Amino acid sequence: MEPVRDGKGLRVNVPRLRWVAILFLTLLVILALVLLLVFYVPEQAAMGYLVLGLAGLGATVLLLIAVFALSSDYLRTQKRLLDLLAREKEAVKIEQQSAEIILELNALVSKQTEEQARLNEELRNLFMETIRALVATLEARDRYTEGHSVRVANWTKMLGNYIGLSDAEMEVLERGSLLHDIGKIGIPDQILHKPGRLTEEEFAVIKEHPARGEKIVEHIRQLSPSLPVIRWHHERPDGRGYPDGLTDIPKLALITSVCDCFDAMTSERPYRQAMTYSEAKSEMLKVAGNQHDKELTLAFFEMLETTEAGYRSMQHVPGLPPSGVVPENNARLESHHERSEILV
Numbered sequence: 001m002e003p004v005r006d007g008k009g010l011r012v013n014v015p016r017l018r019w020v021a022i023l024f025l026t027l028l029v030i031l032a033l034v035l036l037l038v039f040y041v042p043e044q045a046a047m048g049y050l051v052l053g054l055a056g057l058g059a060t061v062l063l064l065i066a067v068f069a070l071s072s073d074y075l076r077t078q079k080r081l082l083d084l085l086a087r088e089k090e091a092v093k094i095e096q097q098s099a100e101i102i103l104e105l106n107a108l109v110s111k112q113t114e115e116q117a118r119l120n121e122e123l124r125n126l127f128m129e130t131i132r133a134l135v136a137t138l139e140a141r142d143r144y145t146e147g148h149s150v151r152v153a154n155w156t157k158m159l160g161n162y163i164g165l166s167d168a169e170m171e172v173l174e175r176g177s178l179l180h181d182i183g184k185i186g187i188p189d190q191i192l193h194k195p196g197r198l199t200e201e202e203f204a205v206i207k208e209h210p211a212r213g214e215k216i217v218e219h220i221r222q223l224s225p226s227l228p229v230i231r232w233h234h235e236r237p238d239g240r241g242y243p244d245g246l247t248d249i250p251k252l253a254l255i256t257s258v259c260d261c262f263d264a265m266t267s268e269r270p271y272r273q274a275m276t277y278s279e280a281k282s283e284m285l286k287v288a289g290n291q292h293d294k295e296l297t298l299a300f301f302e303m304l305e306t307t308e309a310g311y312r313s314m315q316h317v318p319g320l321p322p323s324g325v326v327p328e329n330n331a332r333l334e335s336h337h338e339r340s341e342i343l344v
């Protein structure tokens with residue numbers, strides 16, 4: 001008799017045949033006893049009664065054997081049942097322990113993943129801080145360009161966000177725009193800081209800075225995706241840019257170009273005052289489509305004028321209009337028009 005577990009729980013099925021046998025033997029014993037009592041007459045047919053008595057006795061013995069067999073079977077079954085229950089209990093315990101171990105492992109993996117993410121973030125920040133320090137060192141040479149790359153990078157980030165760039169594009173853009181002028185590190189000060197108009201030869205040297213910048217950082221694997229921004233931030237949609245005269249310019253380089261130009265125009269230079277917001281805007285809208293991508297230029301000014309972060313980012317710009325309202329005219333526009341073509 002094996003214990004079984006079904007929908008009703010754990011139980012033992014005793015074979016029907018055994019029950020029938022026990023019932024039959026019990027009836028036989030009862031019948032033998034009844035016959036013995038009814039027909040017992042010591043003087044008559046003693047032999048017959050003796051046979052009947054022996055039959056009753058035999059049946060009783062058989063019944064006892066059957067009961068004994070059944071009870072020993074029952075005891076074995078009960079033992080199996082208890083073993084099975086113990087095993088099941090053990091299995092449940094192991095299952096619970098396994099679940100606890102899995103939970104602990106999950107918590108550990110999750111903690112390690114968080115730690116890894118934190119370390120990655122720290123590493124990324126450290127990398128960006130290193131780039132910023134490098135750029136700050138470069139720009140500290142000249143008070144006129146101090147902070148230029150950081151401002152450009154901030155605006156490229158805002159514009160990138162505004163037009164819905166992906167996180168991956170944003171990272172490439174931020175690194176590239178921070179380093180866009182890194183090639184100026186090799187340009188002599190007398191050219192870079194010349195307070196007057198540049199000669200053609202001097203301008204040719206200045207025009208080398210995008211390619212020089214690319215060369216400086218091309219061996220840093222993490223900066224590879226940003227190289228196009230560095231090399232092509234002076235390219236123009238009309239093909240008159242440098243160093244390659246491209247017309248099909250990558251979007252991130254075009255974004256950098258717009259922000260770079262706006263910061264150059266609204267910053268003071270040795271040869272001119274900083275333009276006001278309206279002057280720079282009018283100037284850039286005039287050349288939009290030729291010198292810069294038109295849609296990006298429009299999106300840039302829209303972002304500056306309609307977002308709080310954009311407006312706050314212009315606090316250093318002269319003639320900042322009241323938030324959301326931009327004055328149309330600019331008196332000094334013409335005097336700056338000539339210069340804007342060679343802003344570097």
Ligand SMILES: [Fe+2]
Pocket residue numbers: 180181209233234260344
């Ligand atoms: Fe540049």
